[in-house]
Amino acid sequence: MPTYSWHAIPKDVVPNSSLPAGMSRQSIVGERSMLCMHEAFPNLKCKPHQHDAEQFSIMLQGRMRFVVGSETFVLGPGEIAHIPSGVEHSIESLDEYVLVLDVFAPLRPDILARLKEIGA
Amino acid sequence: MPTYSWHAIPKDVVPNSSLPAGMSRQSIVGERSMLCMHEAFPNLKCKPHQHDAEQFSIMLQGRMRFVVGSETFVLGPGEIAHIPSGVEHSIESLDEYVLVLDVFAPLRPDILARLKEIGA
Numbered sequence: 001m002p003t004y005s006w007h008a009i010p011k012d013v014v015p016n017s018s019l020p021a022g023m024s025r026q027s028i029v030g031e032r033s034m035l036c037m038h039e040a041f042p043n044l045k046c047k048p049h050q051h052d053a054e055q056f057s058i059m060l061q062g063r064m065r066f067v068v069g070s071e072t073f074v075l076g077p078g079e080i081a082h083i084p085s086g087v088e089h090s091i092e093s094l095d096e097y098v099l100v101l102d103v104f105a106p107l108r109p110d111i112l113a114r115l116k117e118i119g120a
Numbered sequence: 121m122p123t124y125s126w127h128a129i130p131k132d133v134v135p136n137s138s139l140p141a142g143m144s145r146q147s148i149v150g151e152r153s154m155l156c157m158h159e160a161f162p163n164l165k166c167k168p169h170q171h172d173a174e175q176f177s178i179m180l181q182g183r184m185r186f187v188v189g190s191e192t193f194v195l196g197p198g199e200i201a202h203i204p205s206g207v208e209h210s211i212e213s214l215d216e217y218v219l220v221l222d223v224f225a226p227l228r229p230d231i232l233a234r235l236k237e238i239g240a
Contacts, residue, residue: 003193004200030202031174033153033225054151058221073123080124082150101178105153105225 004028006037010120018110020046027115033105040064040093040100048090053104055083057091062098064091124148126157130240138230140166147235153225160184160213160220168210173224175203177211182218184211 006026015021022044028035040046040062048067057066063076068089075081083089104111126146135141142164148155160166160182168187177186183196188209195201203209224231 002202
């Protein structure tokens with residue numbers, strides 16, 4: 001059984017096609033789902049994007065504004081967003097450091113390609 | 121976009137075919153994955169079981185022993201287990217209250233049936 005520790009998982013901090021500047025990502029890849037722990041600096045805006053994978057964003061620290069289609073929500077610790085497959089969304093961290101655990105299902109090819117690129 | 125708060129999600133605390141006595145479950149159901157926040161009392165043993173869904177167990181509080189096939193691991197906060205689809209496993213909480221966030225992909229029909237039963 002594979003086991004993981006967040007502190008031992010490489011942190012990707014270099015902006016790339018799947019990771020905006022000012023964010024970091026640690027990824028754990030399963031068969032049909034993947035976990036990505038994301039950090040964001042305060043007051044960071046990510047432009048709209050979409051992916052075939054559905055997304056759960058599980059807020060752990062700080063507050064983030066989600067714009068999903070025409071809807072806007074601000075979520076904080078203990079709250080969860082579900083972004084269905086293929087729906088365009090953007091996010092914005094508010095005035096604090098943000099830590100959010102994202103679950104994607106199925107796997108995101110763009111993140112898999114990036115993991116291969118960095119040898120993770 | 122559906123949003124959720126853990127504190128507003130009904131907590132199933134009645135033992136049933138998908139939930140051993142001494143544990144509770146809060147479920148959030150997506151399209152291809154589901155989140156289940158599980159609590160367990162200290163020193164609780166759950167008998168071996170398996171399911172078609174792969175499982176990530178994300179430890180949040182306390183320590184738990186995982187037996188997966190012939191392998192045994194003790195994991196605590198900041199650690200994650202991946203249990204592949206169809207692999208038999210059992211868990212045991214150690215001397216503390218355990219809080220663990222499980223991710224299942226795809227959806228578990230036994231849990232969906234239980235949610236329907238309790239009207240959640």
